[in-house]
């Protein structure tokens with residue numbers, strides 16, 4: 612994991628970077644919203660378990676958390692969920708019902724602590740309203756991002772993600788060219804169905820985010836991006852007609868393994 616940092620006066624980032632061989636790094640972020648009822652958005656990767664809990668404790672006493680919002684039940688978002696639920700006995704688990712049911716096939720989710728949300732539903736966390744928003748791109752049907760009306764920040768789950776050449780603390784630290792290339796590759800790889808959709812319908816989904824007009828984008832897979840929503844939406848409008856991403860095959864794996872072997 613990387614060092615946690617404050618991206619807005621009341622929003623802290625718990626950043627990590629996952630290496631993608633031959634391509635770069637995928638940021639994997641969780642966030643703490645220091646609302647009157649503090650909220651953790653996603654719980655990082657299980658591989659970082661110890662570091663993640665330490666990083667979280669450096670930002671907030673987990674006992675003070677009142678909400679754990681899981682944007683979807685993919686393992687890069689739920690890696691430390693059980694640990695956090697134990698450490699944060701006063702926190703409720705906000706998630707889509709299907710995410711909770713899917714997780715229940717692997718472990719006993721404490722249902723009395725669960726709060727089910729559909730896109731459009733809101734919860735009050737004392738000093739602000741958090742609204743569930745299904746992003747235009749997602750790799751899991753349970754996905755709900757979070758719009759925070761106080762900070763005008765959109766926690767967009769996998770949407771707005773990008774594979775970047777090297778870890779960065781802010782989206783502004785990545786060159787425009789690298790950002791465009793990395794974002795289109797990620798969108799195509801993570802949501803391959805985007806190439807089957809009617810571009811007009813996809814534009815309407817992008818427009819819904821445009822209408823919300825978040826000032827700050829907190830993607831799980833992009834360094835924080837301030838004041839760039841319109842630019843990034845325009846970039847993503849090209850995805851349905853872009854060249855589909857082809858995942859690496861066995862030949863690529865053998866090359867990667869040979870390179871790793873030669874580096875030993």
Ligand SMILES: [Fe+2]
Nearest residue numbers: 685750751769
């Ligand atoms: Fe995902």
Ligand SMILES: [Fe+2]
Nearest residue numbers: 685687769831
């Ligand atoms: Fe993800």
